[in-house]
Amino acid sequence: MQNLTPAEARERFRAGLVTPTAGWCAGFTQANLIALPRDLAWDFLLFAQRNPQPCPVLDVLEPGEFGGPILDGDVRTDIPLYRIYHDGVQVAETPDAREFWRDDLVAFLVGCSFTFERALLAAGVPVRHVEEGRNVPMYRTSRRCRGAGALGGPMVVSMRPVPEHLVDTAIAVTARYPSVHGAPVHVGDPGELGIADLAAPDYGDAVTVREGEVPVFWGCGVTPQAAVVESRPSLAIAHAPGHMLITDAHDADYLVGPEPLVGAN
């Protein structure tokens, strides 16, 4: 799977394959989807601007369009699994969102931490959920996002257990990817985020935390879905957590400093 092109992967999902996408299409950027009615689009874009760690926006599709500069595909069909919300309540989970789509929906593509996992592995930091063939564990926290208009809610985080001596490396590597959640929002104590039990994630699967490993928490692109549940828009269409949109953008496009990035002299 990791050697497929994004177009090949999307074709499989369009044909009905349902699977979490961590580890798929090495080097290509994965994205969270949140599609909301046009009259909430301003509130959401502002919400994202105010909460860049959980909600870094990679692109916004034009209303009525299903692809864009980083997606030569169809956002309604090319994700393995969708969640449909009416008035903040999940009413369906489906591999094809077309029957629920409305002309006034605006689709936001939000950065995903799967993007920096290859860089973590390259730096010697293990990624447990990939090792164990599971979905990444995600948790609703007690930390509130800064609200915007009708939208508010808790921050959702993803968690990766990191050996203590590699925590600084994990921070340094991921800090260079601010567009895909960037540095951790918390290191160490789940209780400080209001997480009672690491073994019972709110989304995704639990993973093994070994002796000498520290739980490290990053902002997560499921945060918009937590805001949807709380803010109850008439319709929202999102990916199922961990089942991402694989775009045509390259992970390297989202890497910043310290190496020189421009060489046109």
Added chain:
Amino acid sequence: MQNLTPAEARERFRAGLVTPTAGWCAGFTQANLIALPRDLAWDFLLFAQRNPQPCPVLDVLEPGEFGGPILDGDVRTDIPLYRIYHDGVQVAETPDAREFWRDDLVAFLVGCSFTFERALLAAGVPVRHVEEGRNVPMYRTSRRCRGAGALGGPMVVSMRPVPEHLVDTAIAVTARYPSVHGAPVHVGDPGELGIADLAAPDYGDAVTVREGEVPVFWGCGVTPQAAVVESRPSLAIAHAPGHMLITDAHDADYLVGPEPLVGAN
């Protein structure tokens, strides 16, 4: 000036002092202002999202509010000099924007490259316009921004001459500040950006380019004003180029990787 607090500096500007602000209030973040009618706010926020190098949004004030989390002040009076645009035409330059303000304006604070100049100096990279006590030179380029709704226009850039052996350093230092324009958009040839004459900037002042120095160009927060001129909204209120809003945010808040940023373990 560099040792004043932001509150002290804003008080002077409120009292009528008109001056470019490069070098003021060391360590505190300066911002570009663009205030637009509510019905254009979505277009502008999307324009900024699509053009993050020239238009990195630091904060958006609530309609009807004049301060916010990074500004314990009044955005209508605390900038040294404002430019007022009606239908894309500059109709006034004034140190007090209150008589032009409207209740439906939404104020966007956009990152400014003055933020990384202290880091450049600390790394041994000279900042010529500060040395020469001038405003930074800025140029409209032939490079188009990606449009959004009613808004489109050229990218505006700022220029700093950098000794050839320090160009990589300048790139590496500024790449770590993606929220305040980040890495250069171009290094070397003004002609590639459609700039005919470095000695004739479109905004600000010309500076000396010495033998062995390379012109380095960064995205500039005057870009929204170039879009206003082209897109002709009924009203826009902006800062005069180089005459910035000095916020209470710290430059260090906008620094990313590679040093560890989180230490809560």
